[in-house]
Amino acid sequence: MKQIRSRALLGAVVAALAATSLAACGGDEKTPADGDKSGSPAAGDQKVTISVSDYPSTENADARAAFERQAEAFQELYPNITIEPTETAYQADTIQALIAGGTMPTTLLIPFTDIGRMMELDQVADLTDYAANSEALSNLNPSVAKIATDSSGRIRGVPYSAYTMALLYNRSLFTEAGLDPDAPPTTWEEVRAAAKTLTEKTDAQGFELMTMENTGGWMLTNMSYAFGGKPINDEGTESTVNNPGTKAALEFYRAIRWDDNAMGDNFLVNWGDQANDFASGKTAMTVFGADAYNRFITNLGMSKDDYGVAPLPQGTGGLGALGGGGVLVVNPASTPEQIDAAVKWAEFYWLAPYIDQERAVQRAKDDLAAGTPVGAPGLPIVNAAQYEKYLGWIAEYIDVPRENYTLYTSTVETLPIVPEPSVAGQEIYAALDPVVQEVLTNRDADIDKLLADAQVAVQAILDAAQ
């Protein structure tokens, strides 16, 4: 305990030092931090060892070898840094044990959904000072970088992949139902009509949405964005669940479920159920992260010609689509030298392949060898111009029918990304799960009352989080 305290103290000193530098918020991070701290706060050639999470397991020999090659190249570039790969990977219910036991690796990959809570609890290191001079970090898509920036503007992680919610649809089921797979629905009315047709003309159910284990609230938040509402205000102080956008979203749920009868019979659907149902063709349309190509095609065996992605339709006053992805965080108990090395690793391993042609090509080759799709649709983490350049470099390795996603890829820049609630995201989702379930399982559900109750419950969560 004593050691942990003193490390926390050290962390506080580092944070205080860092607080003297710029308060960057996704903008121009190229400004040098402090005059004398060119490069980073840590000395350049001190020996340092960092442990790195998500080392592919031995069953995945190609991916493991590719990882090792990258680590070797990195260590050649920075001879003073030793990379110690570990197979440890993030899991919501073991992460606290990792932290409590002091076994959290120096760098860990976590989903956007959890960075908010870990920032609040101060369980991730402050990288602001170390990131200040990073060229790769300054090229990040600003709206993506914002996800890993805390409420005081401090950088608490390096986003390495990102996606927005999209409408996924099964192209062959569309054809079977007499719909045009190249003209997916673009409004929620068209989604309803298509779902009805699909339900009637195929064996599949037209539409499905996740409802349990917090995914119900997650999805309702996304649907609220699409209909023009947010569950809490941007400061994270006030519950705004009872808003016209969320109400319109729930009215949509009610209509497609009870009026159109196009959502099947099961309304206890978690993330895994949803993935299986869509991959197996049991469900023709769903809302899911647009980056799920690898999951559906490689892991679940869906045909790549069946997989369709369309931008998330927007209702009146729609705000955009909920965005998510992955972010690399650093153990807060790390020494300044370790944090510095961790940021360099994040840059080298995750960001450089988008900026350096040689690395881009090497990564594409490695991915192909490891069976990971190249060129899968998703949200670029670098700016649009850079991403186009990157796609040009890897053009000959792309093994994904990108022509099927032109509508998505051509609008992904224009459809705003709305981040998840900044405070207590998972708790808010848990409070909204029952609302969604009630509307889908009870024909006479009183949407106004449900929203009024949820408004109070979410306010209590926010008050407790202050």
Next chain:
Amino acid sequence: MLRPVPPPSVPMPPGGVGPDRRRPGRRRVRSPLAWVRRGGLTTLAFGLPIIVMFAVFSWWPIVRSVAMSVQKTNFIVTEWVGWSNFERVLADPMLGKAVWNTVQFTAWSVVIGFPVPVLVAVVIAELRRARGFASALAYLPVIVPPVVAVLLWRALYDPSPQGALNSVMGWLGIPPAAWLNNADIAIPAIVVEMTWASFGSATIIYLATLMTIRTELYEAAELDGASILGRVWHVTLPQMRGILLIMFLLQILSVFQLFTEPWVMTGGGPANGTLTVMILIYRYAFVAGDYGRATALSLLLAVALGILSAVYLAATRRWSRT
């Protein structure tokens, strides 16, 4: 390292009967030296591994969780917050719902789950042949890993008209049910799964008890003209009451701590219809990251169950004497 066992420090005549033989019923005050001389250290050395195991993996976590219930911690920095975790638990509107659901789970498990193993054990005990086979058959579901069993039943309860149970009901002309999607049916439906998964262990325990009942009792009852049901009612059940009372208490204690089945089947839904106290604790800890509140509710649950057990044992003391 084997050494000859040292002779007893107090010489005793063969047969162990002598003038200074320990008299029962009288407590002897032993000095630490005498304890050591009597081989206390050896006993301790043998006991040490298990004591250390318990201390590290059982007692220390209990102490830590009691402390954590009055702390706010992120496992890096910890501060003491007094009773506020308990206050927040008691102020949570979900607590009432969770407690009520848990009571309903318990009530259903008493109605559905408690009689089943008793009946099965009595029937198996009456079998003249293949008794071992029948008890193995009854025990079979217990060896299915809990999550697998739960997922199997989740598939059985598929609410679509093509779902397994709904198909069977369709052949009988009964309209399909929503099963887990209907908050009124979900609790008993989950209790049916739990009963299926666990009645085997209770059956084995009851069977063992039934085997110890003296056959003269049945013969006497038969001479008195008791029917089979009469024999079960007047001989079997009274002879089993000690074990029945204990099993009843154990069942209530375990159902009050129900987590896996509703968590995997419904996640506490629909609309919190199967939210249990343990799921609420899980949400506090792993959704909200609020370990203080989670341990506070855990302690409250432990205290409530402790009181319940004490009251139950006191109330049934008279009956449980056999």
